[in-house]
Amino acid sequence: MPSVIFLFFALLPTVVAYFTDRTPEKSGAICVGSMNMAGSIPSLWQLWFGANSVEQAVSILTDPFSLVVIYGAAAFGWALFLSIPTVVMALTRTLDARRVSALRTNQRQLVEEWGDAVTEDANDAKEAK
Amino acid sequence: MAQAPNEQGSSRKPVIDLYFEIDPDAPLPELDSPTGKAFAAQNTLDPNQQVFALVCSPDMPPRAIAVSRLYQARLKNFLNLHAIGIVFWPPIARRTHVVILDRPQGGPVLSAIEENAISKEVPDLVKLIIEPVVNLLRETARHGIALRSIRADNMWFMDPERTMPAIGDCFTSPPGYNQPVVYEPIERSMAQPAGRGRGDLKDDCYALGVTLLHLVTGKDPTRGKEEARVIRDKLNDGTYAALTTGASVPLSLLEPLRGLLSDDSQARWGVEDLANWMDGRRLTPLQKSVSQKADFPIHFNERDITSPRVLAQEMATNPSLAVSLLKDTALENWIRRGLNNKELSKKVSNISAQGGFLSSNRTDENGTIALSCIALDPSAPIRYRGLSLMPDGFATSLLEEYVKKADAQIPAEMVMREIPNAWFAAQVDLPQFGIEELRTFDRVRLWLKDTAFGTGLERCLYELNPMLHCLSPLIAKEYVVSIEDLLPALERVSGAVDPQSKPIDRHIAAFIASRQTESLERHLARINSDEADQAILSITYVLAELQYALKSEETPGLTAWLGGHLAPAVAVYRSRSHRRRLEREIPKLVRKGNLADIFNILEDQEKKAEDETAFIAAQREYVRYDMEIVSRTDQDAQTERGQDLGNKTAAFTSVALGIMVGVLVLLVG
Numbered sequence: 001m002p003s004v005i006f007l008f009f010a011l012l013p014t015v016v017a018y019f020t021d022r023t024p025e026k027s028g029a030i031c032v033g034s035m036n037m038a039g040s041i042p043s044l045w046q047l048w049f050g051a052n053s054v055e056q057a058v059s060i061l062t063d064p065f066s067l068v069v070i071y072g073a074a075a076f077g078w079a080l081f082l083s084i085p086t087v088v089m090a091l092t093r094t095l096d097a098r099r100v101s102a103l104r105t106n107q108r109q110l111v112e113e114w115g116d117a118v119t120e121d122a123n124d125a126k127e128a129k
Numbered sequence: 130m131a132q133a134p135n136e137q138g139s140s141r142k143p144v145i146d147l148y149f150e151i152d153p154d155a156p157l158p159e160l161d162s163p164t165g166k167a168f169a170a171q172n173t174l175d176p177n178q179q180v181f182a183l184v185c186s187p188d189m190p191p192r193a194i195a196v197s198r199l200y201q202a203r204l205k206n207f208l209n210l211h212a213i214g215i216v217f218w219p220p221i222a223r224r225t226h227v228v229i230l231d232r233p234q235g236g237p238v239l240s241a242i243e244e245n246a247i248s249k250e251v252p253d254l255v256k257l258i259i260e261p262v263v264n265l266l267r268e269t270a271r272h273g274i275a276l277r278s279i280r281a282d283n284m285w286f287m288d289p290e291r292t293m294p295a296i297g298d299c300f301t302s303p304p305g306y307n308q309p310v311v312y313e314p315i316e317r318s319m320a321q322p323a324g325r326g327r328g329d330l331k332d333d334c335y336a337l338g339v340t341l342l343h344l345v346t347g348k349d350p351t352r353g354k355e356e357a358r359v360i361r362d363k364l365n366d367g368t369y370a371a372l373t374t375g376a377s378v379p380l381s382l383l384e385p386l387r388g389l390l391s392d393d394s395q396a397r398w399g400v401e402d403l404a405n406w407m408d409g410r411r412l413t414p415l416q417k418s419v420s421q422k423a424d425f426p427i428h429f430n431e432r433d434i435t436s437p438r439v440l441a442q443e444m445a446t447n448p449s450l451a452v453s454l455l456k457d458t459a460l461e462n463w464i465r466r467g468l469n470n471k472e473l474s475k476k477v478s479n480i481s482a483q484g485g486f487l488s489s490n491r492t493d494e495n496g497t498i499a500l501s502c503i504a505l506d507p508s509a510p511i512r513y514r515g516l517s518l519m520p521d522g523f524a525t526s527l528l529e530e531y532v533k534k535a536d537a538q539i540p541a542e543m544v545m546r547e548i549p550n551a552w553f554a555a556q557v558d559l560p561q562f563g564i565e566e567l568r569t570f571d572r573v574r575l576w577l578k579d580t581a582f583g584t585g586l587e588r589c590l591y592e593l594n595p596m597l598h599c600l601s602p603l604i605a606k607e608y609v610v611s612i613e614d615l616l617p618a619l620e621r622v623s624g625a626v627d628p629q630s631k632p633i634d635r636h637i638a639a640f641i642a643s644r645q646t647e648s649l650e651r652h653l654a655r656i657n658s659d660e661a662d663q664a665i666l667s668i669t670y671v672l673a674e675l676q677y678a679l680k681s682e683e684t685p686g687l688t689a690w691l692g693g694h695l696a697p698a699v700a701v702y703r704s705r706s707h708r709r710r711l712e713r714e715i716p717k718l719v720r721k722g723n724l725a726d727i728f729n730i731l732e733d734q735e736k737k738a739e740d741e742t743a744f745i746a747a748q749r750e751y752v753r754y755d756m757e758i759v760s761r762t763d764q765d766a767q768t769e770r771g772q773d774l775g776n777k778t779a780a781f782t783s784v785a786l787g788i789m790v791g792v793l794v795l796l797v798g
Binding site: 025030032041045080087088089093096107120 | 703704705706744747748749750751752754755757758761762767768770771772774775776777778779780782783784786787788789790791794795
């Protein structure tokens with residue numbers, strides 16, 4: 001019972017993130033949840049290996065240091081959710097540009113080997129579109 | 130009969146068949162034939178053999194059938210053919226045929242008669258001339274050929290004592306070509322010289338009759354008369370009457386002359402009749418009327434004509450007047466009333482109607498005149514647009530027309546309009562040559578209808594004239610008669626030809642089709658394909674096949690010439706690297722001169738299939754690349770994909786971090 005009370009209040013940011021996250025895989029909730037849980041583990045450890053009473057749970061939940069750790073970890077999770085996709089997108093753009101350049105080189109090599117006739121199907125497909 | 134290797138620029142005397150040496154500086158004008166110049170010749174193996182050479186005109190091939198049947202026949206009383214070959218002849222600076230014949234030692238028979246060096250008494254003539262010639266004709270009949278060259282000025286004495294007569298050259302011209310019209314039976318005399326046809330033994334007997342008359346009277350029976358007049362007199366009066374009237378013919382010779390000069394070939398004496406007469410058996414040859422006479426004349430070309438045969442001859446030579454006559458009903462009336470021949474009248478009327486002559490719209494003037502002439506005189510030659518030929522003289526007429534005009538439109542048109550078929554249909558008795566010639570005309574018609582390489586008019590020329598050299602402008606001067614000489618000739622000219630010209634033109638294609646037993650017609654037909662690669666590959670295949678089949682030597686010059694045209698065959702390959710490889714390989718093969726190697730490297734079916742498969746794969750790959758480029762350059766898609774990947778990365782990172790922190794806390798705790 002003390003653990004349930006503790007987790008209910010400790011994981012509130014995760015619950016909020018779950019309902020506000022619009023991504024199909026609920027990535028935001030996973031980020032927040034993972035970090036939120038990681039931030040709660042030391043306090044949960046203290047509860048399980050301490051008095052393990054409702055009072056102890058309330059004591060932890062009212063301890064500012066514990067709350068900063070628990071909710072700070074959740075905030076860090078949210079920060080990861082906001083920052084990592086931007087970085088990844090920049091990275092994929094760079095990789096795409098390099099891939100496109102390689103594909104164009106391959107196409108040029110095909111034209112060199114087979115002549116313009118090799119582009120006929122591609123041109124037909126474009127015209128069909 | 131092998132072709133001599135003598136070439137232009139050689140100072141040696143031309144040699145044929147290895148042993149017969151010809152001296153271009155020693156002409157023998159007394160032995161000239163109208164179609165061959167005589168020169169001294171020597172058999173280097175047997176210098177005592179008396180021979181001479183007749184140099185043929187390059188425009189008129191030797192008479193193939195006579196050559197094939199009488200080559201080295203060793204007949205008595207005949208200038209036998211010892212050798213035939215092709216030499217470069219310095220006086221005309223061209224290659225041409227040369228025949229080597231027995232050289233007569235006693236001069237012409239005619240000179241002996243004119244000089245009274247031999248008796249003109251009938252018994253002497255019988256023994257000296259008739260008997261040997263009869264024996265000769267028996268022999269030639271055994272060889273299945275008519276000489277068609279028996280005439281007074283073509284008889285020689287083989288010995289200086291003038292006891293052994295011989296008939297001279299029959300090899301250097303088409304049959305009957307050199308005969309004056311008087312020596313030809315009426316029908317064949319109406320044909321142009323090249324169209325007189327092969328004829329038969331009866332034609333030789335007729336010529337022997339005229340020769341006898343010439344020898345016994347000592348003068349040409351028609352001296353001073355124009356050819357047309359001779360023909361007309363024969364048609365009107367019959368040969369015997371036309372030639373003997375006014376001539377002092379010994380009584381004892383009247384009977385054989387009447388028999389030999391009969392205008393009815395069935396009734397004409399043959400060699401056995403003549404032999405019987407010489408044995409003392411008396412025969413009474415009947416002289417049938419040569420032509421039906423009308424009760425009243427028809428006026429044509431300012432003449433009153435009573436004979437339908439004469440009228441047909443006049444119509445053929447005056448087509449514009451013939452048109453007027455056919456438009457009129459006077460001709461039908463004359464036939465019906467003058468000749469009392471309703472059937473013929475109806476026939477001519479039908480021909481006019483079919484030709485459109487009875488309406489205002491004349492559609493087939495020439496055909497109608499030709500058919501009308503056939504109806505009026507069925508045994509006469511086919512007469513069409515100035516041509517006049519017996520069906521068995523078509524081949525040589527076609528050739529003469531082509532050589533003279535570089536075109537043979539008229540004989541070709543004649544065959545396409547089936548005029549020869551009408552001629553055969555009009556014959557009461559199909560001539561001996563009938564079936565064979567009908568088949569020939571059917572084949573000719575098929576070739577003429579076809580426009581592909583290896584057919585057409587050119588094919589007719591080479592099929593019908595087996596000793597004709599290839600008339601292609603590329604190699605005409607090389608005088609290529611046998612297929613074995615074609616590639617060497619192309620090799621010789623390869624350095625001097627216009628590189629734009631291709632090594633096989635219509636003439637060469639037809640020449641190959643007619644001379645090569647291996648059927649190459651399918652490949653020859655593709656030479657004028659619209660697809661340039663197919664055309665040049667077909668040329669390469671045909672030449673390679675010839676090189677292989679005839680075991681010809683390598684031809685680097687010809688191969689280089691061909692190499693200049695191979696671009697379309699290389700371009701067929703889609704792979705440019707393969708093309709470059711071919712372009713590197715071909716010059717090496719060209720230097721080797723092996724045409725089959727070139728064909729094989731170009732027409733490699735396995736390579737072509739690989740090339741096509743690889744090309745299709747490349748096309749698919751290109752499309753795939755194209756689609757990927759589109760997807761990777763699409764901003765929205767890129768953002769979506771980045772966002773998705775970013776979200777997943779963030780989730781993964783967070784979970785990983787969370788676990789690490791959890792584990793760390795547990796360990797520390």
